[in-house]
Amino acid sequence: MYNITYDVIALIIDTVLLVTFSLSNRFTNRKSRTYYAMVIMVMLVTIFDIMWASLGAGATPERLGLLYAFDSLYFFGLNSINVLLYLYLITIIRKDGLTRFDHALIVMALVGYAVLIFPSFLTHAIFYFDGTLTYTHGPLFLLLPAISCIFTGILLYLTVQNRSKLTKLQFQLNFAFTFLVTLSIIHQIVNPSLLMIPFALSLMLIVTYLTLENPDRYYNHTLKCLSKEALRETLAGNVEEQRPFVAVVVKIEDFDYINKVFGTVRGNDILVSLSSSLVDAAGFKATYHHHDANFVLVVEPGRFATLREVAALTYPRTYAIDDREIVITPSLFAVGYPDVVSTLAEVVDTIQYGITHSNELVKRGQVEATPGLIDEMYHEATMNQVISRAIEQGNLEVYFQPIYDQAAGRVTGAEALVRINDPTIGVIGPQDFIHIAEGNERIIEIGTTCFRQVCEFLVSDSASRFDILFIDFNLSAAECLDLTLADRLIAEMDRHGVSHDMLRFEVREEVLLDDSVISNLMKLYDSGCEFVINDFGTGISNTRYLINLPYRYTKIDKLYLWKALGDERAMIILRNAIKMMWDLGRIVLVEGVETEEQHRLLLSLGILLQQGFYFSKPVARTDYVKFLETYRYPGNATTEDSAGFEEETKGVREAVPHRGERV
Numbered sequence: 001m002y003n004i005t006y007d008v009i010a011l012i013i014d015t016v017l018l019v020t021f022s023l024s025n026r027f028t029n030r031k032s033r034t035y036y037a038m039v040i041m042v043m044l045v046t047i048f049d050i051m052w053a054s055l056g057a058g059a060t061p062e063r064l065g066l067l068y069a070f071d072s073l074y075f076f077g078l079n080s081i082n083v084l085l086y087l088y089l090i091t092i093i094r095k096d097g098l099t100r101f102d103h104a105l106i107v108m109a110l111v112g113y114a115v116l117i118f119p120s121f122l123t124h125a126i127f128y129f130d131g132t133l134t135y136t137h138g139p140l141f142l143l144l145p146a147i148s149c150i151f152t153g154i155l156l157y158l159t160v161q162n163r164s165k166l167t168k169l170q171f172q173l174n175f176a177f178t179f180l181v182t183l184s185i186i187h188q189i190v191n192p193s194l195l196m197i198p199f200a201l202s203l204m205l206i207v208t209y210l211t212l213e214n215p216d217r218y219y220n221h222t223l224k225c226l227s228k229e230a231l232r233e234t235l236a237g238n239v240e241e242q243r244p245f246v247a248v249v250v251k252i253e254d255f256d257y258i259n260k261v262f263g264t265v266r267g268n269d270i271l272v273s274l275s276s277s278l279v280d281a282a283g284f285k286a287t288y289h290h291h292d293a294n295f296v297l298v299v300e301p302g303r304f305a306t307l308r309e310v311a312a313l314t315y316p317r318t319y320a321i322d323d324r325e326i327v328i329t330p331s332l333f334a335v336g337y338p339d340v341v342s343t344l345a346e347v348v349d350t351i352q353y354g355i356t357h358s359n360e361l362v363k364r365g366q367v368e369a370t371p372g373l374i375d376e377m378y379h380e381a382t383m384n385q386v387i388s389r390a391i392e393q394g395n396l397e398v399y400f401q402p403i404y405d406q407a408a409g410r411v412t413g414a415e416a417l418v419r420i421n422d423p424t425i426g427v428i429g430p431q432d433f434i435h436i437a438e439g440n441e442r443i444i445e446i447g448t449t450c451f452r453q454v455c456e457f458l459v460s461d462s463a464s465r466f467d468i469l470f471i472d473f474n475l476s477a478a479e480c481l482d483l484t485l486a487d488r489l490i491a492e493m494d495r496h497g498v499s500h501d502m503l504r505f506e507v508r509e510e511v512l513l514d515d516s517v518i519s520n521l522m523k524l525y526d527s528g529c530e531f532v533i534n535d536f537g538t539g540i541s542n543t544r545y546l547i548n549l550p551y552r553y554t555k556i557d558k559l560y561l562w563k564a565l566g567d568e569r570a571m572i573i574l575r576n577a578i579k580m581m582w583d584l585g586r587i588v589l590v591e592g593v594e595t596e597e598q599h600r601l602l603l604s605l606g607i608l609l610q611q612g613f614y615f616s617k618p619v620a621r622t623d624y625v626k627f628l629e630t631y632r633y634p635g636n637a638t639t640e641d642s643a644g645f646e647e648e649t650k651g652v653r654e655a656v657p658h659r660g661e662r663v
């Protein structure tokens with residue numbers, strides 16, 4: 001007679017676990033799938049156990065087939081649970097999935113169990129019903145617990161070996177339950193009439209439930225969508241199974257601004273609304289919150305086009321907040337696996353790139369990652385490493401490009417231009433890294449280092465020996481936005497004892513649009529520094545700064561000079577740009593002078609301050625000093641060359657303030 005009380009309790013425990021787990025678990029990954037499988041398997045084993053125990057009590061020849069079936073399924077299920085436990089442990093400790101060895105072990109065990117158990121009604125190897133229809137163990141019966149014990153042994157070994165990868169609770173409980181299961185198997189062998197194993201297994205399931213990661217990690221209760229943790233696992237799972245997908249970054253630009261102006265409560269409302277429209281469009285299982293106002297959708301290839309259409313229909317959406325309105329248009333950026341990227345790291349990198357560069361990508365109209373963009377992204381990553389290395393190892397070097405003054409008949413200053421002297425790549429010019437450094441504030445460190453080098457040069461013997469009057473120093477928008485800029489630069493000049501009027505800060509036109517930048521620059525101006533509008537003509541030529549801002553110098557972009565020779569209309573623009581600057585009382589410099597012809601043209605236009613390869617390329621400090629020592633003016637033009645034009649614009653030129661005069 002069999003006692004099924006423990007089996008019934010086990011069934012109740014399993015049912016409660018299944019219901020609780022289904023309700024709390026909103027994200028299915030390999031771990032949760034294995035757990036579901038374990039619970040269901042234990043339930044089935046328990047049911048088979050109850051079935052055969054009830055039928056077995058009154059075994060008859062007619063029921064024999066059923067008894068063999070239930071008992072076989074019971075034994076097979078019971079022993080396979082070890083395999084599931086093994087799988088479960090592996091998914092915790094090995095993030096990159098199963099190895100070939102794991103697969104081989106699992107298949108061997110399952111096939112071994114099946115071969116031993118299912119033909120038992122013929123072979124009588126494991127169990128059978130004897131002539132009196134009494135349930136009897138076959139000669140190989142002990143093989144089953146033996147194989148199970150090998151598995152529990154492996155489980156125990158893996159648990160101990162990987163204890164650093166398990167939480168303390170996971171470790172202790174894994175350790176405990178392997179003992180529990182082994183003990184219950186031994187108990188069952190010794191005490192066949194008390195059906196204990198399913199009960200022990202359900203206790204083990206409770207224990208495992210407790211060690212399961214908090215399913216909340218995968219779900220964002222506020223936004224009612226899946227979390228970044230879930231995203232990571234979905235991406236990893238798709239890549240591992242080589243399932244094609246498209247990950248779409250959805251972002252609200254300037255969300256910080258919305259939070260600041262309208263408050264975080266309203267900001268959250270907007271996020272909740274965005275999240276729910278994404279869930280509607282892409283589905284719950286495809287919608288993940290990344291961070292702040294960044295979401296990622298993971299959809300089948302081809303669905304991106306539909307999502308774009310839906311987005312275009314739904315957005316821009318206007319939110320009325322109190323008496324104000326705010327219009328939201330999220331930006332979209334997609335990356336396709338495996339067409340464009342082929343590894344998990346590339347998928348993750350591209351998503352991150354889409355998030356940090358969304359502004360720029362929107363401006364470029366780039367909504368999908370292309371192989372070209374991926375190359376650019378990795379180039380940027382390499383450059384970021386090069387920049388960090390340069391900052392840490394002191395490989396930043398300021399080069400000096402001489403600025404020639406025809407009135408003085410000599411080089412009176414230079415423009416400071418940064419270079420990275422990388423030990424493996426060699427000398428790298430700013431066009432390859434400045435824009436990257438501007439994107440991540442490394443530019444501030446670069447600027448600080450370069451400025452120190454410039455100050456050191458300005459107080460050096462060489463600078464005074466060759467009567468260097470100024471150095472032009474470039475400032476990027478990102479540097480000007482830093483509120484401490486002016487104070488830091490002034491402190492550095494004072495620390496070295498550099499006269500402030502020896503510094504002329506070059507800023508590009510568009511930088512001047514920001515009011516906080518202007519207040520920063522005014523501080524420098526008030527302390528005696530000069531300003532040069534860099535690359536005049538390529539920016540936005542905003543009237544406000546043209547009229548109001550106190551700067552004395554304008555550097556006209558080299559393209560105007562290069563085009564002017566041989567293009568009458570470009571010449572008209574160049575002449576008039578110069579004239580306009582003079583009318584406004586500015587001193588004009590031109591860069592990019594490469595030939596004698598260009599030099600002479602500029603002289604004939606009245607431009608005395610010139611810079612370009614015709615005089616010298618930008619060179620390292622020591623070479624600049626050598627240049628100053630040996631330099632002889634290459635041309636034979638004199639200031640007389642500009643006499644004709646000078647006459648014509650005499651009235652205008654008189655308005656130009658002289659050095660030392662403030663505008």
Ligand code: C2E
Nearest residue numbers: 417418429430431450474475476592593594611612613618
């Ligand atoms: P920019 O201020 O317009 O600098 C002038 C650029 O024109 C320099 O390029 C210079 O080498 C180049 N150039 C000068 N004369 C000629 C010529 O005759 N022919 C040709 N083909 N090119 C000429 P570089 O050194 O590559 O600098 C590029 C830009 O990087 C600079 O443009 C500037 O905006 C930025 N930059 C350089 N150094 C710094 C720095 O220390 N801080 C910041 N924020 N930006 C910098």
Ligand code: MG
Nearest residue numbers: 415474506534
């Ligand atoms: Mg410049």
